[in-house]
Amino acid sequence: MSTFLGMPSLPVYGTGNLFASESFPTAAHRELGNAQLRANLGHATHTIRDKRLKMVAELPDWEQLRDAGSAIKESVMARLPELLEQFEENFTARGGVIHWARDADEANAIVAGLVRDTGETEVVKVKSMATQEIGLNEYLEEQGITAFETDLAELIVQLDHDKPSHILVPAIHKNRTEIRDIFLREMPGADPQLTDDPAVLAMAARAHLRRKFLSAKVAVSGANFALADSGTLAVVESEGNGRMCLTLPETLITVMGVEKLLPTWQDLEVFMQLLPRSSTGERMNPYTSLWTGVTEGDGPQNMHLVLLDNGRSAALADEMGRSALHCIRCSACMNVCPVYERTGGHAYGSTYPGPIGAILSPLMTGIQAEENNSLPYASSLCGACYDACPVKINIPDILVHLRSVDVDSKRGKKKLPSQMDAGMKAASWALSSGKRLGLIEKGLPLGRLVAGPDQKITKLPGIAAGWTQSRDIPAPPQESFRSWWAKEHRKPDTSSAPEPSHEKKDQP
Amino acid sequence: MSAREEILGRIRTALKDNPEAPQIPRQYRQTSPLDESALIELLVDRLVDYKAQVSVVDAAGVPARIAELLAGAHSYVVPTGIDAGWLTGLDQGSGDSRRRLDSTAAPLSVAELDGIDAVVTGSAVAVAETGTIILDGSPNQGRRAISLVPDHHICVVKAADIAGILPEALRRIDGTRPLTMISGPSATSDIELERVEGVHGPRKLDVIIAR
Numbered sequence: 266m267s268t269f270l271g272m273p274s275l276p277v278y279g280t281g282n283l284f285a286s287e288s289f290p291t292a293a294h295r296e297l298g299n300a301q302l303r304a305n306l307g308h309a310t311h312t313i314r315d316k317r318l319k320m321v322a323e324l325p326d327w328e329q330l331r332d333a334g335s336a337i338k339e340s341v342m343a344r345l346p347e348l349l350e351q352f353e354e355n356f357t358a359r360g361g362v363i364h365w366a367r368d369a370d371e372a373n374a375i376v377a378g379l380v381r382d383t384g385e386t387e388v389v390k391v392k393s394m395a396t397q398e399i400g401l402n403e404y405l406e407e408q409g410i411t412a413f414e415t416d417l418a419e420l421i422v423q424l425d426h427d428k429p430s431h432i433l434v435p436a437i438h439k440n441r442t443e444i445r446d447i448f449l450r451e452m453p454g455a456d457p458q459l460t461d462d463p464a465v466l467a468m469a470a471r472a473h474l475r476r477k478f479l480s481a482k483v484a485v486s487g488a489n490f491a492l493a494d495s496g497t498l499a500v501v502e503s504e505g506n507g508r509m510c511l512t513l514p515e516t517l518i519t520v521m522g523v524e525k526l527l528p529t530w531q532d533l534e535v536f537m538q539l540l541p542r543s544s545t546g547e548r549m550n551p552y553t554s555l556w557t558g559v560t561e562g563d564g565p566q567n568m569h570l571v572l573l574d575n576g577r578s579a580a581l582a583d584e585m586g587r588s589a590l591h592c593i594r595c596s597a598c599m600n601v602c603p604v605y606e607r608t609g610g611h612a613y614g615s616t617y618p619g620p621i622g623a624i625l626s627p628l629m630t631g632i633q634a635e636e637n638n639s640l641p642y643a644s645s646l647c648g649a650c651y652d653a654c655p656v657k658i659n660i661p662d663i664l665v666h667l668r669s670v671d672v673d674s675k676r677g678k679k680k681l682p683s684q685m686d687a688g689m690k691a692a693s694w695a696l697s698s699g700k701r702l703g704l705i706e707k708g709l710p711l712g713r714l715v716a717g718p719d720q721k722i723t724k725l726p727g728i729a730a731g732w733t734q735s736r737d738i739p740a741p742p743q744e745s746f747r748s749w750w751a752k753e754h755r756k757p758d759t760s761s762a763p764e765p766s767h768e769k770k771d772q773p
Numbered sequence: 774m775s776a777r778e779e780i781l782g783r784i785r786t787a788l789k790d791n792p793e794a795p796q797i798p799r800q801y802r803q804t805s806p807l808d809e810s811a812l813i814e815l816l817v818d819r820l821v822d823y824k825a826q827v828s829v830v831d832a833a834g835v836p837a838r839i840a841e842l843l844a845g846a847h848s849y850v851v852p853t854g855i856d857a858g859w860l861t862g863l864d865q866g867s868g869d870s871r872r873r874l875d876s877t878a879a880p881l882s883v884a885e886l887d888g889i890d891a892v893v894t895g896s897a898v899a900v901a902e903t904g905t906i907i908l909d910g911s912p913n914q915g916r917r918a919i920s921l922v923p924d925h926h927i928c929v930v931k932a933a934d935i936a937g938i939l940p941e942a943l944r945r946i947d948g949t950r951p952l953t954m955i956s957g958p959s960a961t962s963d964i965e966l967e968r969v970e971g972v973h974g975p976r977k978l979d980v981i982i983a984r
């Protein structure tokens with residue numbers, strides 16, 4: 266690799282909460298054992314799926330909006346340096362201050378420094394994927410700063426010392442009774458008579474957070490969109506906790522990935538039609554706030570924005586994978602994913618779960634990082650995610666691409682041939698000659714012995730174990746199709762015709 | 774090298790294949806064919822669906838409707854630039870006025886706002902198709918805090934300000950103003966994806982559509 270001064274060598278990968286600490290199959294296996302989790306997830310994903318379909322069907326121009334959304338994002342990626350500079354100029358001109366962060370550590374340090382400058386030790390937070398990704402809350406805690414999550418679901422997760430499992434509804438894995446129990450256990454002054462009615466639980470959260478909102482001096486937020494031509498930021502939300510955080514404090518610190526830009530004000534009309542219908546399945550979310558730098562006398566007077574790379578430039582460098590950066594975090598892909606529906610979000614390890622996480626995490630960290638190379642296999646490639654995606658990210662294609670990157674990177678890493686290489690060699694030897702194949706097929710009845718009386722093989726050895734981890738395979742037939750065919754089609758004079766029912770009876 | 778230079782450098786290197794920025798196909802709807810009465814009907818339908826309370830009145834009927842809605846309130850706040858006619862007759866003659874005024878020049882504190890029952894504002898533009906009302910901080914809408922902290926928001930929408938679809942509405946406003954798009958009272962779907970109205974924002978939203 267050659268590096269010359271002034272030109273950073275690529276890719277520079279991201280850090281923070283982007284890693285699967287164990288392989289997806291291992292994690293999925295554990296999560297699948299949790300029947301309550303699966304029931305909660307199944308109920309929730311199906312509810313939201315139906316709502317989304319209904320809302321999408323209402324718009325006669327849904328496909329045209331998707332086409333526009335996809336093209337706008339593609340254009341953003343192609344013009345990213347120019348748009349970032351334009352945004353910076355506009356945001357700064359209106360009194361905002363921009364900070365650039367190469368990775369999670371740098372972003373965390375910037376935010377902590379800004380909070381320290383205000384003299385405060387508490388901040389209120391609006392739900393934000395970027396701050397989850399960099400592990401901001403944990404870092405602030407180490408620095409003696411307490412961050413209060415104010416989104417109801419984030420609050421539930423924070424009170425339970427748990428991790429979010431969904432990017433839109435982070436507590437999707439918990440049902441109302443579990444949430445009531447968490448409130449009773451962790452919320453100071455919670456009414457012991459608290460019921461598990463969602464309306465009652467929401468009121469408990471309101472009472473719990475109200476004083477915090479009214480007294481907070483510093484807020485930390487993410488941003489859904491940033492408009493380059495005006496320097497405007499947007500936060501899309503439901504509960505009003507976002508408005509509280511964006512309006513009442515004196516200082517607002519926003520953390521945003523560099524890919525969130527949109528070129529112009531006009532582009533907002535596309536994304537504000539695509540996002541609410543795709544995410545919560547509503548015509549429009551209850552509240553959206555837009556602000557352009559500082560407005561005198563209205564809202565925070567100290568406005569900071571941390572622009573985060575943390576592996577986004579690495580994802581951008583992958584020509585086939587870069588469209589993963591088009592993602593607007595609507596979560597439609599996870600709600601329709603048959604794998605996510607069963608395993609839940611925790612199995613993916615990273616902040617970004619589901620189909621988008623399976624491509625985004627390894628793109629941002631490099632395929633060889635920790636167990637992230639197992640993520641592109643966490644899919645049946647059914648394509649439901651692609652159909653649901655409002656910006657038309659071809660997730661299945663990128664999954665396949667990353668699988669090949671994974672295989673290539675392993676080949677480069679290992680001197681000894683892997684089991685897979687050996688297996689493939691053996692297969693090519695066997696399949697290239699009918700005689701060899703015939704010889705091997707003679708071994709089929711042996712397989713029936715392995716299968717035992719129930720005629721099922723539940724565990725294969727070595728690399729093939731992956732196949733039997735989640736399914737049994739039926740015992741092989743007594744003879745191969747090729748030998749049966751040969752017998753069946755022997756010339757009549759030499760034939761001793763087999764009884765057709767004979768084979769059938771033994772088939773599982 | 775500064776983080777800024779380094780990140781921009783990384784991005785430029787990542788784009789060394791010079792991907793082309795595509796033309797943006799904008800074949801989606803830009804206008805809606807609805808007339809005023811159809812727009813009002815659609816907006817009402819959407820707002821009711823979000824559990825907002827809606828009334829449609831003639832312009833002259835606005836003050837009476839506001840008075841009715843404020844009947845139970847001990848106090849209410851209005852921005853100084855509120856349309857004077859809307860409050861005609863309200864609290865006239867009573868010595869201890871329930872009315873509080875707010876402006877950027879003389880803002881109420883957050884604690885004061887927390888003690889106020891209701892807020893009355895105008896609006897910049899509304900979107901019939903999505904049931905959305907947009908506030909842009911103009912003098913008749915005031916600072917963002919006043920329409921947020923009190924628990925009951927009474928919002929007047931003039932019929933002429935109703936657009937059919939979002940693109941039409943966004944063309945009518947200045948994106949650099951502090952904007953709040955409101956579609957119903959605050960709500961959450963965080964518990965089992967069941968929508969519950971009324972969390973941190975005003976739990977009650979009353980919309981008065983003035984013909």
Ligand code: SF4
Nearest residue numbers: 592593595596598654
């Ligand atoms: S990949 Fe597409 S569907 Fe999935 S969260 Fe992102 S925008 Fe939504």
